Amino acid sequence: MKLRGLYAITDSKLLADGRLLPYVEAALRGGARLLQYRDKSSDESRRLREAEALRELCERHGATLIINDDAELAARLGVSVHLGQTDGSLAAARALLGRQAIIGATCHGNLQLADQAVAEGADYVAFGRFFQSLTKPGASEASPELLEQARARFANVPLVAIGGVSLDNAPELIGRGADLLAVINALFAADTPAEVERRARAFAALF
Numbered sequence: 001m002k003l004r005g006l007y008a009i010t011d012s013k014l015l016a017d018g019r020l021l022p023y024v025e026a027a028l029r030g031g032a033r034l035l036q037y038r039d040k041s042s043d044e045s046r047r048l049r050e051a052e053a054l055r056e057l058c059e060r061h062g063a064t065l066i067i068n069d070d071a072e073l074a075a076r077l078g079v080s081v082h083l084g085q086t087d088g089s090l091a092a093a094r095a096l097l098g099r100q101a102i103i104g105a106t107c108h109g110n111l112q113l114a115d116q117a118v119a120e121g122a123d124y125v126a127f128g129r130f131f132q133s134l135t136k137p138g139a140s141e142a143s144p145e146l147l148e149q150a151r152a153r154f155a156n157v158p159l160v161a162i163g164g165v166s167l168d169n170a171p172e173l174i175g176r177g178a179d180l181l182a183v184i185n186a187l188f189a190a191d192t193p194a195e196v197e198r199r200a201r202a203f204a205a206l207f
């Protein structure tokens with residue numbers, strides 16, 4: 001499967017009060033190819049329930065579900081995982097999830113971390129944050145030039161750009177080599193599902 005396009009990421013505050021499923025479905029209708037379930041809580045039964053519901057939505061829309069941080073939950077559901085630098089080993093996740101799973105890795109603004117992740121079998125490498133992020137203002141920074149360096153270094157590894165990605169700055173990131181744009185606030189901080197779908201279509205049309 002070609003990893004390219006809009007990569008929507010959920011947010012438990014923006015998608016509280018019954019918004020999770022309608023807003024995610026709107027993003028998928030609008031063309032999001034990947035969906036990451038990112039929930040930092042420790043409420044395991046809610047996480048399982050929500051992730052199962054998202055898996056059903058993703059199956060229906062031909063999108064890929066990726067669980068943030070938690071390779072065991074991904075294994076339980078038979079889906080994919082995104083791991084940060086302190087979220088466990090990529091090799092252990094591969095052993096748990098098998099060859100067909102997509103395993104993504106956070107590389108901040110550091111090409112050496114990306115070298116390591118690729119050597120350990122990551123299916124994509126994620127760089128960020130490129131711009132001010134309302135969701136994660138303290139995330140370490142990456143420069144847009146880094147994407148060009150990563151593009152030159154990794155001809156066949158999909159590159160994800162994350163952190164403050166908006167419809168205004170997305171064209172620059174794609175122009176510098178991003179294959180996937182990972183977006184939370186600029187997609188889901190919306191008043192209605194219809195607005196989420198409109199934004200998702202606008203992101204998807206950039207590819």
Ligand SMILES: Cc1ncc(COP(=O)(O)OP(=O)(O)O)c(N)n1
Pocket residue numbers: 036038068069082083084085086087104105106126127160162182
């Ligand atoms: C696509 C993508 N890229 C980066 C991250 C950040 O992962 P991490 O550094 O582990 O931080 P948390 O998201 O877990 O707070 C991501 N989740 N997705």
Ligand SMILES: Cc1nc(C(=O)O)sc1CCOP(=O)(O)O
Pocket residue numbers: 106108127128129130132133134135136139140162163164165182183184185186
């Ligand atoms: C979860 C996350 N990780 C980042 C990183 O740089 O690794 S930035 C980020 C938040 C992305 O949300 P928004 O699109 O609202 O900025």
Ligand SMILES: [Mg+2]
Pocket residue numbers: 068069082083084085087
């Ligand atoms: Mg993490």
